Amino acid sequence: xxxxxLEPENTVNKRYVKALRSSVKxxxxxxxxxxxxxxxxxxxxxxxxxxxxxxxxWAQLVDLFxxxxxxxxxxxTTLAEATIGFFIGITIGISLAVSAAFSPVFRRxxxxxxxxxxxxxxxxxxxxxxxxxxxxxxxxxxxxxxxxFFPPFVNTLTALTRTDEDGSDLFRSxxxxxxxxxxxxxxPNAIPMIVAGLKLALTGALLGTIVAEFVSATAGVGxxxxxxxxxxxxxxxxxxxxxxxxxxxxxxxxxxxxDYRVVFxxxxxxLLSVSRKRAAKWRRDHGNIPM
Amino acid sequence: xxxxTSEVTYVPDRENTWxxxxxxxxxxxxxxxxxxxxxxMGLADPLMFPRPTRIAxxxxxxxxxKATVWxxxxxxxxKAMGGFxxxxxxxxxxxxGAALHTGFRDYLKPYIILVEAMPRIAVGxxxxxxxxxxxxxxxxxxxxxxFFGPFVNTxxxLMQIDEESEELFRSCRASKKQIxxxxxxxxAMPLISAGLKLAAAGAFAxxxxxxxxxxxxxLGVMMRRYVITLNMDYAFSTLLSITxxxxxxxxxxxxxxxxxxxxxxxxxxxxxxxxRASEFAGIINKQVSGTGGQ
Amino acid sequence: xxxxxxxxGEAVSKPSATNSDxxxxxxxxxxxxxxxxxxxxxxxxxxxxxxxxSLVGPSGCGKSTLLxxxxxxxxxxxxxxxxxxxxxxxxxxxxxxxxxxxxxxxWRTAVxxxxxxxxxxxxxxxEDRSRAIQALHLVGLKDFExxxxxxxxxxxxxxxxLARLLQTGADILLLDEPxxxxxxxxxxxxxxxxxxxxxxxxxxxLFVTHNIAEAIFxxxxxxxxxxxxxKLARIVEVPFERPRSLELQLTPEFNKIESEVRNIxxxxx
Numbered sequence: 001x002x003x004x005x006l007e008p009e010n011t012v013n014k015r016y017v018k019a020l021r022s023s024v025k026x027x028x029x030x031x032x033x034x035x036x037x038x039x040x041x042x043x044x045x046x047x048x049x050x051x052x053x054x055x056x057x058w059a060q061l062v063d064l065f066x067x068x069x070x071x072x073x074x075x076x077t078t079l080a081e082a083t084i085g086f087f088i089g090i091t092i093g094i095s096l097a098v099s100a101a102f103s104p105v106f107r108r109x110x111x112x113x114x115x116x117x118x119x120x121x122x123x124x125x126x127x128x129x130x131x132x133x134x135x136x137x138x139x140x141x142x143x144x145x146x147x148x149f150f151p152p153f154v155n156t157l158t159a160l161t162r163t164d165e166d167g168s169d170l171f172r173s174x175x176x177x178x179x180x181x182x183x184x185x186x187x188p189n190a191i192p193m194i195v196a197g198l199k200l201a202l203t204g205a206l207l208g209t210i211v212a213e214f215v216s217a218t219a220g221v222g223x224x225x226x227x228x229x230x231x232x233x234x235x236x237x238x239x240x241x242x243x244x245x246x247x248x249x250x251x252x253x254x255x256x257x258x259d260y261r262v263v264f265x266x267x268x269x270x271l272l273s274v275s276r277k278r279a280a281k282w283r284r285d286h287g288n289i290p291m
Numbered sequence: 292x293x294x295x296t297s298e299v300t301y302v303p304d305r306e307n308t309w310x311x312x313x314x315x316x317x318x319x320x321x322x323x324x325x326x327x328x329x330x331x332m333g334l335a336d337p338l339m340f341p342r343p344t345r346i347a348x349x350x351x352x353x354x355x356x357k358a359t360v361w362x363x364x365x366x367x368x369x370k371a372m373g374g375f376x377x378x379x380x381x382x383x384x385x386x387x388g389a390a391l392h393t394g395f396r397d398y399l400k401p402y403i404i405l406v407e408a409m410p411r412i413a414v415g416x417x418x419x420x421x422x423x424x425x426x427x428x429x430x431x432x433x434x435x436x437x438f439f440g441p442f443v444n445t446x447x448x449l450m451q452i453d454e455e456s457e458e459l460f461r462s463c464r465a466s467k468k469q470i471x472x473x474x475x476x477x478x479a480m481p482l483i484s485a486g487l488k489l490a491a492a493g494a495f496a497x498x499x500x501x502x503x504x505x506x507x508x509x510l511g512v513m514m515r516r517y518v519i520t521l522n523m524d525y526a527f528s529t530l531l532s533i534t535x536x537x538x539x540x541x542x543x544x545x546x547x548x549x550x551x552x553x554x555x556x557x558x559x560x561x562x563x564x565x566x567r568a569s570e571f572a573g574i575i576n577k578q579v580s581g582t583g584g585q
Numbered sequence: 586x587x588x589x590x591x592x593x594g595e596a597v598s599k600p601s602a603t604n605s606d607x608x609x610x611x612x613x614x615x616x617x618x619x620x621x622x623x624x625x626x627x628x629x630x631x632x633x634x635x636x637x638x639s640l641v642g643p644s645g646c647g648k649s650t651l652l653x654x655x656x657x658x659x660x661x662x663x664x665x666x667x668x669x670x671x672x673x674x675x676x677x678x679x680x681x682x683x684x685x686x687x688x689x690x691x692w693r694t695a696v697x698x699x700x701x702x703x704x705x706x707x708x709x710x711x712e713d714r715s716r717a718i719q720a721l722h723l724v725g726l727k728d729f730e731x732x733x734x735x736x737x738x739x740x741x742x743x744x745x746x747l748a749r750l751l752q753t754g755a756d757i758l759l760l761d762e763p764x765x766x767x768x769x770x771x772x773x774x775x776x777x778x779x780x781x782x783x784x785x786x787x788x789x790x791l792f793v794t795h796n797i798a799e800a801i802f803x804x805x806x807x808x809x810x811x812x813x814x815x816k817l818a819r820i821v822e823v824p825f826e827r828p829r830s831l832e833l834q835l836t837p838e839f840n841k842i843e844s845e846v847r848n849i850x851x852x853x854x
Contacts (some may be wrong), residue, residue: 022397029398050421112315119537120530121496123412124511126503127518128526132339207410215503215515220454222413226504229416237417241409247410440850455684462682463753464675465705473705477692554692554733564731567694571730574714 052235060239071243072222078209078220079247081137085144088199088204093149097156107157122147122204123211130216140212140220146206148201155197159190160196192263199255206248221247325360341524348530359513360532366508366534367498374433375417375494379487382438385443391471396446411436412497415504429501429509436500437493444486448479481555484548491544495537510536588732606633608757608789609655612663616650623814624650627664630808631818634790638778639800639807640793645848646794647815652759655791656680668757680708681755685762687742689734695721696730701792702753713752720748740771747779758783758790765794773831776803778787784827797846798834809840817850 016125034054040046041053048056100107106228126143134140165184169182213222221244264270282289325342329335341349353360384409389396415432422428452475460470480579510533517526553559609632616625625647632638640648653659654666657673657680657783668680674745681702689698696717703713721730724744743764750758762781764772783790794800800807807821821830823842825833833839 026398026401030401031439109315109318116534116538119536119541120534121492121499123496123503124499124514124530124533127515128523128530129485131518131521131523131526203410207412210410211503214500225413226416229420231330232420234420237420241413241417244413245405245409248410249405252408453686454689455686455688456690458656459684459688460705461658461683462676462680463702463705464678469705473701474690476692480692486668504815528676554735557736558738560733564694564733567696569729571696571714571718574711575730 038241049232049234052238056235057238057242060233061242064077064188064236064239064243071221071240074219074221074224075243075247077137078140078206078222081140081220082144082202082205082209082251085141085209086148086202089145089148089205090152090201091199093153093201094156094194097160098151099155100157101160107161114153117150118123122150123208127210128213129212135216135218140209140217143212144205144208148204151200151204152197153192155193155200157195160186162189164189192266195255195259195263199252199259202251202255203248206251210244220259231276292484304351306319320355338521339523342525345524346531349525349530353525353528353532360510360529361511363508363513364532364536366426367495367502367510369503370429370498370509371433371491373426374435375437375490375498377430378434378436378438378494379435379441379490379531382440382442382486382490383445383483386440386442386449390446390449390475394557407439411439418506424505424507429498429506432501433494433497436497437490439491441486442484442504444482444489445479448482448486449475450477451482476493481552484544484551488544488548491540492537499533541572604805605777607631607670608634608636608641609666609668609791610670611651611655611664611666613842614651614654614666615663616654616659617662625654627814629664630820632791634789635787636788637783637792637803639804639841640791640810641795641797642810642815642818642850643795645763645815646810646812648795648810649761651760651810651817652682652791652793656682656759657833658716678753679755679759680759681750681753683746683750683758683760683763685765687734687739691734694731695726695737695748696732697744699749699752701749705723705792716748717748717752720751721745723751723782724748728751740775745774747782748774751782753795756786756788758788760790761790762793763797765796766817770801777831779803780827781827797843797850801839801842802831803827803852804832807846809849818835821846821849 003039013255023149037046038054041051041056053245081100093216096110123143127145130139133142133208167189168181171185176184210222213220214226217223221240225237225240225244226235231262245268260270263276279289326335327342327344330337330340333377337345347470385399389399412432414435418431418435420427424432456474456478457470465473479573498509499511500509501513502509506512511528514529514533516522517529522529553563559567599678610630612629614625614628615623617623628647628651631772640651642648650659651785654661655668656672657676663844690701691693693701699717700709700713701808703709703717722728724747726741726744726748729737729741734745737745743766746763760779764775776799792800792803801821804823806823809818809821810816811818821842825838835852
């Protein structure tokens with residue numbers, strides 16, 4: 001019977017080979033799709049004003065990033081607008097939620113307005129925001145903040161008002177103050193949901209910024225893309241769209257990393273390294289742990 | 292990509308909300324009066340922040356006197372609906388494929404991550420470029436924006452079958468088809484209907500954005516025209532009608548969801564129990580009389 | 586039941602029963618999930634018709650794996666497992682299963698849950714319906730036939746699962762810690778009810794548990810299993826008369842068997 005475990009290196013190798021094989025499969029599939037698309041384009045099967053092929057889009061990307069370099073200005077504009085809007089939006093959302101969580105009266109009176117907010121698509125106010133704040137940065141920031149404030153608001157409020165009878169009894173039995181209860185139990189318990197709300201908010205902020213740019217703007221990836229599209233330079237539009245996706249992916253990844261590190265206790269893979277760090281800190285501060 | 296992150300709804304404590312209606316109303320009136328007064332006294336620019344009475348008058352005009360809103364409302368509704376149906380069909384179709392076939396799921400994954408990170412509404416101008424200012428581009432954008440919610444939720448829902456349930460079905464020699472329709476689908480229903488709600492919101496937003504970019508008819512166009520001509524009172528009225536419309540839309544979906552997932556509601560369960568009991572009445576009676584006769 | 590049990594090549598066999606009585610027979614049955622994870626190694630045993638067998642051991646000793654191999658839910662790696670002299674390759678109609686969780690479809694009423702096995706094998710007849718109602722009455726759920734799982738307590742939900750097991754018409758019952766998630770009192774009650782239902786019938790039961798006293802109280806024989814890798818260590822006979830009452834657990838004879846089982850496990854845990 002072959003029950004004795006194999007050499008560890010062997011297993012690691014096997015796992016590595018398996019991962020490599022699956023990524024090769026993905027790359028081949030992707031290459032095939034791109035290749036087919038390119039061949040169809042080169043053979044004149046595609047209309048470049050409708051579906052430009054990869055080499056055309058690539059040429060536009062090279063131009064945007066390296067030759068004319070005009071993308072950087074628009075990229076940074078959008079990124080800055082979205083980020084500032086995000087921070088304003090989440091500050092408002094979270095502070096409203098915290099006040100609502102602590103004051104039932106306040107919670108009751110903002111309820112109908114929260115319902116209105118939850119059903120109205122935030123981007124529906126875009127034209128008005130433009131009229132109020134003008135064509136520049138401020139209108140994009142305002143819309144980004146407006147679109148992104150709601151998810152952190154709802155998630156924070158829900159997480160903070162979730163009742164944990166046993167936890168509250170435990171803290172009261174130990175004579176904890178309200179403040180201790182909030183900071184040591186209620187708030188840490190709410191963090192996973194708050195972070196989930198922040199993830200949604202970031203997507204919302206980027207979305208709000210881009211939509212505001214579509215409606216009226218002088219700079220930003222949204223207006224750049226629209227200009228390309230209206231000039232029927234669809235390859236340029238696609239190149240800008242890819243850039244936007246990269247921006248989205250970048251912001252998304254930052255949030256994922258934040259989530260992974262902050263909410264470490266829900267991630268098995270993080271637990272070990274955090275507990276090692278804590279043990280090292282304990283030894284540093286209090287000396288070795290007696291056996 | 293979890294259900295928790297994709298479900299954002301605000302559920303107020305309904306009983307309390309109704310009990311406090313008079314107070315709510317009073318506060319609302321105070322707010323409106325302050326706004327009205329500030330406007331009349333010249334503290335706020337009446338052009339940019341039109342006073343409530345003007346907005347109310349605008350509502351009256353667009354809904355009844357000039358009755359201009361109906362045409363646009365119908366157009367936006369049709370676009371959102373079309374996008375919703377197409378997007379949901381695509382999203383759920385992909386989700387079923389991905390849930391049932393591991394290989395397909397593996398190949399789909401990288402593209403799904405890309406689509407998730409992409410601001411999907413940003414494709415708007417390309418669609419307008421391709422499909423013009425009419426219904427086509429708005430429906431396409433609505434579909435693209437809304438397909439994701441049903442996709443993620445349907446896939447998660449179908450895959451959250453616990454091992455024992457599947458083993459129970461297999462130990463009764465159930466076919467794959469039976470496992471799918473009698474176990475996986477009903478089990479996924481709560482998540483699927485939450486996904487549909489998200490999709491409705493997405494489709495509506497997508498249709499509006501397409502109209503903001505360029506269109507000939509729809510609430511987005513109507514609002515944009517009013518803003519450009521600085522008829523802010525009418526713009527506000529349009530915004531209000533968007534809110535009302537969205538509210539009606541969401542409430543109908545919520546009611547639908549409530550009825551579909553009857554096993555989450557004590558009231559509906561009791562009603563269903565009674566109906567089932569009457570269907571079985573003959574069998575139970577026979578048994579009672581059978582045992583009584585012995 | 587008679588047991589011919591092989592352990593690491595050393596055969597511990599007793600005079601075997603006539604083959605016609607044997608319902609389940611395993612020979613060097615082995616299941617490995619990977620090269621490192623061997624869930625069950627070389628289990629050999631025979632189970633006679635009408636016997637109640639308990640499978641006891643700590644977690645990870647392969648109890649559930651053994652049960653699922655007999656049920657035909659997973660494929661063996663080597664060895665053989667036969668039910669009524671046929672090699673098990675897929676789930677069979679004469680085998681019914683019950684799990685630690687009630688595994689009820691929460692969108693169906695109790696009786697519709699009980700009817701599931703009939704529904705999966707064909708069209709539901711009035712006779713099926715009548716049997717389902719009877720099964721629910723038998724497990725003490727009169728007046729709860731049309732309640733939904735959410736409206737029932739944990740113990741009642743498990744009773745529905747028991748009724749569903751009876752509805753399958755199977756005469757081999759595989760029970761995977763069926764009352765393990767319930768409180769002590771409910772569990773004892775349901776154990777006795779289960780015993781009353783299968784006692785004196787030709788039903789063969791294989792009952793997995795990690796509670797030693799429960800295992801002995803219910804069974805004609807206790808199969809004791811040990812972990813890493815999962816092995817069948819020994820089969821202990823339980824000679825008490827039936828019907829049994831709870832007081833049995835206080836007798837010295839019962840305690841003797843209990844400490845015997847504990848000793849076998851003690852050297853491994």
